[in-house]
Amino acid sequence: MTKIVTSDDLAELKRLAQLVPPVDETRCLYDPEGHYIPFKDEVIRLFGDDIGMAKAFVAEVERLESFRIAYTEWSEKTEWARDGSTASELGKHLADVIKVRFDRLKAENTALRAANNTTECRFEVSEDTLKVIRGCLRQAEGDIDLIRAENQALRAKLLESK
Numbered sequence: 249m250t251k252i253v254t255s256d257d258l259a260e261l262k263r264l265a266q267l268v269p270p271v272d273e274t275r276c277l278y279d280p281e282g283h284y285i286p287f288k289d290e291v292i293r294l295f296g297d298d299i300g301m302a303k304a305f306v307a308e309v310e311r312l313e314s315f316r317i318a319y320t321e322w323s324e325k326t327e328w329a330r331d332g333s334t335a336s337e338l339g340k341h342l343a344d345v346i347k348v349r350f351d352r353l354k355a356e357n358t359a360l361r362a363a364n365n366t367t368e369c370r371f372e373v374s375e376d377t378l379k380v381i382r383g384c385l386r387q388a389e390g391d392i393d394l395i396r397a398e399n400q401a402l403r404a405k406l407l408e409s410k
Contacts, residue, residue, distance in 0.1 A: 329346050
């Protein structure tokens with residue numbers, strides 16, 4: 249049973265084909281001779297009189313477009329990881345490589361924070377120690393001044409007694 253294609257059917261196919269995201273240079277359709285084929289013309293050629301299949305096809309292309317966009321975004325945002333690959337990372341999934349690098353950086357960050365805290369603690373202890381030492385020095389200087397004065401008084405007495 250052959251269905252007769254009406255101008256309304258043809259208009260609907262064209263409308264559906266126009267809903268598909270624009271085809272860029274990387275996703276162009278070409279015939280065997282290398283000539284560019286507009287996407288809407290290819291949909292009409294493929295599905296001629298089957299509007300249901302054309303709608304399903306267009307819906308699937310739209311659904312797959314979100315995956316293409318997500319993949320493109322992932323590729324662009326992870327280019328740095330591919331550029332700096334090391335020999336030990338070859339053959340590994342990019343997500344695993346990124347996780348290993350992240351874990352390594354996190355461990356290094358934790359170690360640096362611990363070292364920084366230790367240095368700060370030492371600085372605080374050192375500062376407290378310096379305060380105590382300064383207090384002791386002030387006390388010793390005071391004692392030295394008293395002993396000096398006492399020594400001078402004793403020398404003076406000795407000189408008088410001679």
